[in-house]
Amino acid sequence: MTDIATMPQPVSFGRRIKRFMADRPLIPLIILLVILVVILQILRPGIVNERWLANTAKFAIPLAILAGCQTMTMLTGGIDLSVGTVATMSAFIMATQIVNQDPAVAFLLAMLPAVLIGLVNGIGVGVFRVHPLIMTLGTSLIGTGFLQVYQRTVIASGAKIPDFLNWLGTGVTYGFPNALLLFVPVAVLIVFMLNRTGFGRLLYAVGDNERAARLSGVRYWQVIVALYVLSSLLAGITGLLYIGLIKAPSLSLAEPLVLPSVAAAVIGGTSIFGGRGGYTGTIIGALILTVLTTLLTILQMPEGGRRILFGFIVLFVTAAYLRIVEDR
Amino acid sequence: AGKYTIGISNTVQGNGWREEMICAMKAQALASGEVAKLNIAHRNTDAAGQLEDIRNLISAKVDAIVVNPADPAGIKAGLEEATKAGIVVVAVDQAVTEPSAYIISNNQEQYAYLGAKWLFQQMGGKGEVFYMRGAAGASADSDRDKGFKKALAEFPDVKVAQEVFTGWQQDQAKQQILSFLATGTPINGIWTSGIDNVIVDALVEQQAPMVPVVGADNAGFVGQLNTVKGLVGAAVTNPGSIGGAGVTLALQILDGKKPAQQTVLVNPELWENATDAGKAKLKSAADPSLSPEWPVSISIPDWTTYTKDQIVACKGPGE
Amino acid sequence: MSRFIRNQGWVAGLFALLIFLFVTTKLIQPGYGSGDFGSLARAVLPYAFAVAAQTVVVIAGGIDLSVAAMMALTSVTAASMMNGASEEYALFVVPFVLVLGFVLGALNGVLIVVTRAPDIVVTLATLFVLQGAALLVLGAPGGAAAEWLKASVIGTVPIPGLPDWADAWAPKALVLLVVCLCIIWIPLRRSRLGLSIYAIGSNELAAFRSGVPVARTRIIAYALSGLFAAMGGLSLTISTGIGAPIPGPYLLASVAAVVLGGVALGGGKGGLLGPIIAVFVLRLVRTDLTLLAIDPNVTAIIEGLIMVAVVMFGAFITIRGRPVGATP
């Protein structure tokens, strides 16, 4: 019918670069990250060293995994606000149960609430069609409540951070943080899952057009339940990693990571309306946020000024990225 | 067994210090034998939310309200209404501007002054200090800032190398200290607003040179002061058990034993590990069985009567 | 009739729930009277404005993460301007702060339109910017409010022709709330602008093709959100007599009430009445929990459960009551 021909037209160098970047949205994102690192190095010469890189990675990793939960749920048009509570719960339970339980038992006990919350989220969203934001907000309130009740029963027994988690969270081997041992497989798995598995395809399809997916034979609730359980499990594992890093079990341990995890996914190019995005961008997004936090920590200015600057940089990075990637 | 209903209002949830405060209130209410029921409003909110809680407590017709104010001035109206309704009002931890309220408070300004002064003396009166504050915009934080600045003014050769707000969050504090260490800026001391054990952890992990650290009497930090090699530091007491003292004060007033003045200040102590006397004190204070976030000073002499088991059990009357 | 049920059924159901809660309250505490109702109205005030702010943008298909920060900024601005100033000066402060909110809200809209970044990122960025600005205005809680302003929410309004006992149930705070919301909302709802706000939320492309000036409408929606948030900020200053630079728990509460109130996150549907009733429901639940002297840790669980249960129930009846052949 119509011949399949593209237009052989002279294209300016600038447009070619732009198109190149638009096809590989990761590159502009990495460039933005590098710019931030360069600014940091200019402000504090010598800061960018091996040790700094390792520290940055240590903090970026838990954020990146939680942002992975957001990426996956956002692909389906959802969001998972319970990740902070789930991570905190598994961390707290691990630290308190390890005192007089076998490590394996403690681990299972720590992951139990994660599975339960994930299941409840999945059923609420997938079967009862509750908006994910409300559903996960609700379960995170409930989870926090349970955690506080639980906390009272274990005050007497104290808490301990298992050596393995300590090693995983803070250790560095040949300049590489040990946390990479956990993160690299997780990241590879998520990326592979999103791009090369049926389940990944369904996340995109369901988020883009649920009715179309349904007419193609997809059972929405199955996908959603599996998704939220997976998200919760990842959050639970992140909690264990995080307690190894912070080494202080508190009842609000991972809560401060929730908003940044959403931000990392969005900065990385995932649409909150579903159907569009990926995990590699999210990882860079998490790195950008972590570097930005460092940048602001070392700036000598009033706290108010720091926050204002943080806001503007986040806005600028996202807007610049969109400008580069959009082919309009 | 008791005859009074006591209402409690607190606006920070999930933080070890505040949890201990609530447990102290419950334990004291139980130990006193005078309280029939506690009515606790304990959540994360602001002054307006606390006003709501106080008014709800008034509706619930409690006999006394013990409140840890979100802000000294912001809940004045609510406290006034409570007094008008014949309810005894006691503010703990921080002062309030409502004149009819009784106050039993940790002296936040003195808290910061004491620790900072000791720190600057340890530093030999000169050098750079890393100043890790609490939550920007919180009134307790700004009170402590006054104390810190007062000490700073006494040591003209001490400079603030960097000032950060931890938001009283462990993870933020840790990321901040690591970032700061990575800059390689030399420092001679660290003052923290009670987020302390993660700081020592960071110094140890990074094998950074140990500098004097001042923190609070949290179980974790006290333990570190006793065990971490090369760590010189001091814990300034900031007992969460002040909550129990507040309940005691409220009961005294209900029983008609009014105190001489409206305000009772509990002055902080400083436990350091630079001297042998100090070391002994720290040893006896240490309590590894407590959650690292809990202050070890779980009781206040003359003000609280519960046992350790009671506060750890964290049960109020009727539970 | 069936159309009424379809369009207003949810709001009517919420209202029934509210009445049920009032009855429950009276049963729990037989002494619950007009004074306590006045307390409820005052507690509702800041939440209701926050929710109104959120509702406008959600209907327009966006979300505003900066409402709480906007409230903090406007609150500290008002408090610090009135600090030590004369009573009359407040007459100038109030409109000034309202205009400030309107302008800053419009700025949110402009940034969204210009950067083409998703609403959630832009308002997340402005959340930090406004928070920072609030800290620059007041480093710690402080400031003051004019006495006449404080008096404007205390007590009741004598309504001519009504007996005193009935007047007692018309607390000033409630009247103020109703007047402020109605002055803006009712004319808006009837205007072409109001329709345009619904239109861009419902289907932006179709709205554009129908000749709606999409960018301008979006900016106005955010400006209105800023205006409502400023009212919320003022109400904070008025009720506490100070300004606090740390944002209160109004962001998540506003989103939750919006959803409970039957406004679809995604836009185009719902009204203001539902979310406002939802705020009353949520506040009254808190009152009841306090009156019942429930363990505070359990209250978190109960609040979470109620939130999830109500929305689940709503979703459930919509699934059941869907006409044959309609969209799944």
Next chain:
Amino acid sequence: MLEPRTPVLTTNELPKSPLLDATGVAKNYGAVAALRNASLSVLPGEVHALMGANGAGKSTLVKILTGAINADAGRILIRGQLLDVRSPAAARRAGLLPVYQEPSLIPDLDVLSNLRLTGTPVEPFRAWVRELGIPNLDIRDTARDIPLAILRVLDLARALAVEPDVLLLDEMTAALPANLAEKVLEVVRRQGDAGRSVIFISHRFVEISALCDRATVLRDGSTVGVVDIEPGIEEKIVEMMLGTRIEKTRVAARAANDVAVVGGSRPRLSVRNLQLGTKLNDVSFDLANGEVVGVFALEGQGQDELFATLAGSIRPTGGTIDVDGAPVKFSHPSDAIQAGIAYVPGDRTEALAMQRSVRENIALPFSAGLRKWGPIRMRREQVVVSGAIGRLQIDTRAQGEVQRLSGGNQQKVTIARWIAANARTILCFDPTRGIDVGTKQEIYKLLRELAGQGKSVLFYTSEMEEVQRVCDRVIVIFGGRVVDTFPVEEADEPALMRAAYGLPRGARADVGILADVRPASDAEAAS
């Protein structure tokens, strides 16, 4: 009804200066050139056809003329004045009113609010709606709850109500059943008589011949010619559109005994007394293996519900469905798919994940079941998907996201999915909606081929001649029941129409303008 129209205007005469004159219009989307060099000149009082294959750029041109998108190049004059349409609002002010290919009412607003939003006067709108054959519209109904066909008509009425100088209709009739399409044509034609101009896009030659004065033909984004509509011009237009002559394919229905041979004696699908609330009453019919059964009905007679029920989308309230002789109960479309029954909905936005690629859309059913959640065999998928793309000749220049395909190509993707999945039974609901002549032939051929392989097809269409082109049998639905069944030889249009109006055999039905011109210009059949 109306007399067949004799063209009053021809290119040679040019009695007046053009009302609308666009030249050199170009538009690129990244590497895709949607329009290269389009021109269009419309005289006052003229009904002007805009023709071209799927993806030729018709819709893009309409969008540019009405300010919905900005052109990269080109000049637009209206009444000789240079016009800079930067927004749909500006175009409205200039008297240009479009009805786009996709419905433009705001889904969550009721009809009245939609009118107020666009400043459309209500009374004229109501009058037009009645005129267009919808007597009992409730303007407080929310647009979302209104069926697609009616929405299209409302879109048109809304445009007519403001009395535009130039009305641009982009495939206005594609989604309409015969009775509504009929009314639209009447109204449009009177529009022309009243001195207003209409730009009319359609892939149906019958409509073009019945209605239009002249036609501008687009190919690959460029205008390749302007012709007067006169008897016998269709073949020339087709040649201009496609660049080649298309192969003659009169797809013949096979004899009934053939069907029996391929299909065996047991029907593939057997529906008995199917009941769905008030929408379906007692529907019974069989679909054999290797058979194409047509479904013919006017708007809203229950055909949508019938298809949705067979597809497992809605649960019937009564009756039985047997597949290969065994009773089935579908509670979800996946049950139907499991039984080998695939559904191609009429509304493509219901079938496609618009932001995903053509490939992912086609391969979607492969991942649906729980067992298929694992790794995807990419190479196998590639082969299957490109086979289906080739089979349907999908223009995949903009294959990154389906939403960037032209309407017709999107439609093809919805069918390609089930060709790739090799479904045994396909329920096609108006599959040629918005598809150009050339591709239509391909689809007819495809359906016949499928039947030849022993697959069965249930085929709803709003175009009567398609029935004769592809079906073995036709069932006619009226008021939620099957009122008649015709073997294809007897399914001539008067008979179908009569049955569709619920009239007994032999009575005379109102078949209007199309039936009148039909014998003269059975373009697609002839080409």
